Amino acid sequence: MRGGEAIIESLKNMGVKTIFGYPGGQTIPFYDMLYDAEMDHILVRHEQCAAHAADGYARASGRVGVCVATSGPGATNLVTGIATAYMDSSPIIAITGQVPTHLIGNDAFQEADIIGITMPIVKHSYQPKDPDLIPSMIKSSFEIAASGRPGPILIDVPKEVQEGELTKFDDSLIETPGYNPTTKGNIRQIKKARDLIKQAKRPIILAGAGVIISNACCELKKLAYTINAPVMTSLLGKGAIDETDDLALGMLGMHGRKVSNDSVNEADLLIAIGVRFSDRTTGRLDSFVPDTKVIHIDIDPAEIGKNVPVDLPIVGDARNVLASLNKTLEGYNASDDVNKWTDMIKQRKQDLLPRVTYDDVPLKPQSVIKEIAEVLTPESILTTDVGQNQMWAAHFYDTQRPRKFISSGGLGTMGFGFPSAIGAKVACPDDPVVSINGDGGFLMVCQELATVREYDIPVIAIVLENRTLGMVYQWQSLLYNNRHSQTLIGNSPDFVKLAESFGVNAVRITKPGETKEALGKAIKDNEPILLNVVIDSEEALPMLPPGAGINEMIGEYKLEKDVI
Amino acid sequence: MDLEYHVISTLVEDKPGVLQKVAGLFNRRGFNIDSITVGNSEIDGLSRMVISVHADKTGLEQVTKQLNKLVDVIKIKDITKTAVKRELCLIKVNIPNEKARAEIMQYTNIFRAKILDVTEETLVIELTGDKKKINAFISLVENYGIKRIARTGLTAMARGV
Numbered sequence: 001m002r003g004g005e006a007i008i009e010s011l012k013n014m015g016v017k018t019i020f021g022y023p024g025g026q027t028i029p030f031y032d033m034l035y036d037a038e039m040d041h042i043l044v045r046h047e048q049c050a051a052h053a054a055d056g057y058a059r060a061s062g063r064v065g066v067c068v069a070t071s072g073p074g075a076t077n078l079v080t081g082i083a084t085a086y087m088d089s090s091p092i093i094a095i096t097g098q099v100p101t102h103l104i105g106n107d108a109f110q111e112a113d114i115i116g117i118t119m120p121i122v123k124h125s126y127q128p129k130d131p132d133l134i135p136s137m138i139k140s141s142f143e144i145a146a147s148g149r150p151g152p153i154l155i156d157v158p159k160e161v162q163e164g165e166l167t168k169f170d171d172s173l174i175e176t177p178g179y180n181p182t183t184k185g186n187i188r189q190i191k192k193a194r195d196l197i198k199q200a201k202r203p204i205i206l207a208g209a210g211v212i213i214s215n216a217c218c219e220l221k222k223l224a225y226t227i228n229a230p231v232m233t234s235l236l237g238k239g240a241i242d243e244t245d246d247l248a249l250g251m252l253g254m255h256g257r258k259v260s261n262d263s264v265n266e267a268d269l270l271i272a273i274g275v276r277f278s279d280r281t282t283g284r285l286d287s288f289v290p291d292t293k294v295i296h297i298d299i300d301p302a303e304i305g306k307n308v309p310v311d312l313p314i315v316g317d318a319r320n321v322l323a324s325l326n327k328t329l330e331g332y333n334a335s336d337d338v339n340k341w342t343d344m345i346k347q348r349k350q351d352l353l354p355r356v357t358y359d360d361v362p363l364k365p366q367s368v369i370k371e372i373a374e375v376l377t378p379e380s381i382l383t384t385d386v387g388q389n390q391m392w393a394a395h396f397y398d399t400q401r402p403r404k405f406i407s408s409g410g411l412g413t414m415g416f417g418f419p420s421a422i423g424a425k426v427a428c429p430d431d432p433v434v435s436i437n438g439d440g441g442f443l444m445v446c447q448e449l450a451t452v453r454e455y456d457i458p459v460i461a462i463v464l465e466n467r468t469l470g471m472v473y474q475w476q477s478l479l480y481n482n483r484h485s486q487t488l489i490g491n492s493p494d495f496v497k498l499a500e501s502f503g504v505n506a507v508r509i510t511k512p513g514e515t516k517e518a519l520g521k522a523i524k525d526n527e528p529i530l531l532n533v534v535i536d537s538e539e540a541l542p543m544l545p546p547g548a549g550i551n552e553m554i555g556e557y558k559l560e561k562d563v564i
Numbered sequence: 565m566d567l568e569y570h571v572i573s574t575l576v577e578d579k580p581g582v583l584q585k586v587a588g589l590f591n592r593r594g595f596n597i598d599s600i601t602v603g604n605s606e607i608d609g610l611s612r613m614v615i616s617v618h619a620d621k622t623g624l625e626q627v628t629k630q631l632n633k634l635v636d637v638i639k640i641k642d643i644t645k646t647a648v649k650r651e652l653c654l655i656k657v658n659i660p661n662e663k664a665r666a667e668i669m670q671y672t673n674i675f676r677a678k679i680l681d682v683t684e685e686t687l688v689i690e691l692t693g694d695k696k697k698i699n700a701f702i703s704l705v706e707n708y709g710i711k712r713i714a715r716t717g718l719t720a721m722a723r724g725v
Contacts, residue, residue: 119585120592124635144635178577178638302629305622 001169003131004033004162007095010138010171011039016066018042018426020050020057024070025110026097029162042426042455045447047074049419051081052445054092056420058085059406060381061427062215064145065092071099072110075156076117080413082152083121087410088236089213091150093141094118098158101129115156123151131164135171143173148181149300150213181299185316185324192312193271193295194328200269200293201337203229204345206252206281209236209409210274210298210318212402217241219322220273226326228334229271230345232260234281235394237274238405242378243398246346250398253281254544255391258557259352261550263345265289273297274318277307278410287549297321355558356396359512362536365389365464369396371516372434372462375523380432381406381424385417385441388470388540393436395540415444421459422451432523434460440469440489449502452528460522461530462515463495466537474539478554479546499530506530567618569598571647571720574631575639578604578611582636586613589634593627595619599651599717610638614719647720653691653698654680658709668705675701686711694718 001009007030011019018040023031034041044050047069054065069078075096085092099108115125124144126137134157141153197203211220217240224231224247231241232252241248250257252264261283264270270292275281282288285307296303296310297318304313314321334342356370369392376382378400384390384407399405406424408416421435442463452459473487499506505527507518515533522529541555548554576582583602590597598616605612619627624642631637659665665687672679672689675697681688691701695718702713 115581116584119581119588176635179635300633302626302633306626 001166002029002033002162003128003134003157003164003166004030005037006131006134006166006169007138007157007162008034008037008039009169010135011066013171014139014142015063018057019066019068020044020053020423021068022047022050022070022074024074024097026071026099026159027068027074027162029159030068030097030157042422042451044419045450046445047077048081048415049422049445049448049451051078051092051094052084052413052416052419053423053426054094055081055085055090056383056406056423057427058090058092058423059420060403060424062213062403063427064142065090065423066095067092068095070097070110071114072112075114076112079118079121082118082154084408084411084413084416085152086121086123088408089150089209090152091145092152093145094152094154096154096156097162098127098156100160101158104158115154118154121152122154125154125156127156127158128161129158131161131166132168132170134161134166135169136174139171140174140176144176144179148179148183182301182315183299183317183320185297185314185321187324189312189314190321190324191328193314193325196269196293196295196312197227197271197329198332201335202267202341203227203269203271203338204264204267205229205231206234206264206270206272206275207231207237207240208234208273208275211237211240212274214274214299214318215402216274216319216322217402219319219326222326223322223329226329226332228338228342230263230342232256232264234275234278234409235407236409238394239399239402242400244400247342249345249349251394252550254283255395255540257352257354257395258542258553259345259349261544261553262352263348265292265551267292269293269295271295271297273322274299276303279307282308283544283550283552284547351559351561352557353560354396355560355563357560357563360536361511362534363510363512363515365392365535365538366396367512368464368515368533368535369393371513372436372519373397375516375519376432376434378404380404380434381421381428383407383417383421383424383433383435385435385437386412386414387438387441388474389417389436389438389441389464391471391540414441416441418442418445418459418461419448421461422448422457425457425459432460434462434519436462436464438470439463439465439467439495442495443493446498449499449504449528449530453503456528458526458528460519463530463532465495465532465534467491468537470537471540473537477539495530495532504528504530506532509533566620568620569644570617570619570624570642571644571649571718572615572617572628573641573643573647573720573722574613574615574637575605575607576611576613577636577638578609579636582611583613585634585636586615586631589630590615590617590627593623593630595623595627601717601719616718641722643720643722646722646724648723649694649718649720650692651695651698651718652716653702654712654714655689655691655702655705655710656712657687657689657705658711659685659687660708664708668708671701671704677701
């Protein structure tokens, strides 16, 4: 067995059936061995999209996603995708080709020190200098990528190592004495948490991606119901609780639901689970929960106390900790004070439901999201790009299940929406997968229309067309005296013709009702399609201006109940 | 922000790139490392790094936690308060005249330093001690003209068991 075959064999042993990649000079041996292997390979049209697809695959399925690129430019093209996965704790494995060992350091053709370049954005990396090391390194990579706080792993394989014969296939895990993630919460801390919960009169829960990653959604729901506390989520926590549930308030943060932003500081106890208190979630730190006790549960000790001072830290896996916490709360009934608070919040939620009903032409983005929501079933997966489209989707779309809302939160990577949808669809072929994009971000990755066509991946790409780089345009309008520097992108291309040139069907949508109809048909047809929705160029409001406190949103918050 | 002087001892895997990762982490979090020394430890395959840095409390806590997350980092300890600290310094000093030679050799004796190399015009002196001692010696011989200084940076070890 040769090195490249060992890579494939090891991936198979880890249950991998599909990888995303793009060949090049230093991966020819690997691709040659892939030629005969029982391993599906999706040829993307840009390496960045291989990383995003692997990421989407991982987020949709909870399994590790794998992408492959050649050395030098292939590897550097993965960097944005790796950084995206790193920021959002997504387990992917990036395999890169490298120039032969004897040429490393010689500025050889297509050589880049990808191990060095990616050092700050990977959880760990390996460079096998001997084919015998490959099975262990791949197995260890999967173990490290998926355990603890998940993250990307890079494996950089010099060309001659791909070609070299193994003397033995030994895939025992590499010893990592420095890597012992704490998964079980300290029981004394958990009991203290129980006591804080029992003393609280106005508890509120903030659930983040950690809840989804650790499959703790049932435990979260149980906790929320036991203590009768409303639940907000971060952007990436969407789906941790069914957002149509009475207790679910929706997203907190810069573009959060008003009910969440208004209520969080009124709580006397914040139970934060699997969140990292990003600046986009908290607003100005000194006016975020100034008088609220904070319990912070997270598997990464470095997140605790990093941004928000914590009264009670619990390091551990969200599912483990919540299960133990729920156990200590057996027989607990929420007090009258708590019930009064939560009833008040539930009423507030109803009163503050954001307006989504419009019949304007050009279409209001809110109404487009509403129509999308009317068609999608709870198991449908929605991926978003970054910018206004993302915030509209996050704000107005109720996600009902975990792993069904996929978005680049931390890094905020434009061009993530469409390729991550490809990965999600490959991971979950039975679930409808829809990606919401802006016209700016979609153009960064539109070449992947070829991928969905060639492999018949029935992803539905919605392109909200307002001919602006909307989020930056909006900041320029609000904060830079309407000086719209480089944010008007003109009239090119015609997205319908663009899609058609790739052999992908496309529909141009301009009127109310058409999105719903076209999306319904697209799901039924189960074909790749682009829905080009022309929208009004407007702002994603309200929002927190930079430096504002969490309850200082600007812009009118239009309410659904005011619709006549 | 009150910056305090800290000495951190870390046990790491003896692998390529580990020094880069550790130093990079400090750099990314905005710390300027005063010195970093690396060498074999008492355990095969593991190295000990001693890092001295000026940092505020929360910043240091964060960087320590981030260091702990590196797969190659096994143990981290802030030994500022309990450590014996030593640094080795090599100094090449000019000898302007015979009187100077005698004086420098006297200082060398007082500081328990060693003379490693002698020529007509220069002396190479080896000195170990904490930062203060080395700085004191340097300022004493400065007047004669220092040609070169090479310092190892601080290494340290906690006292007691």
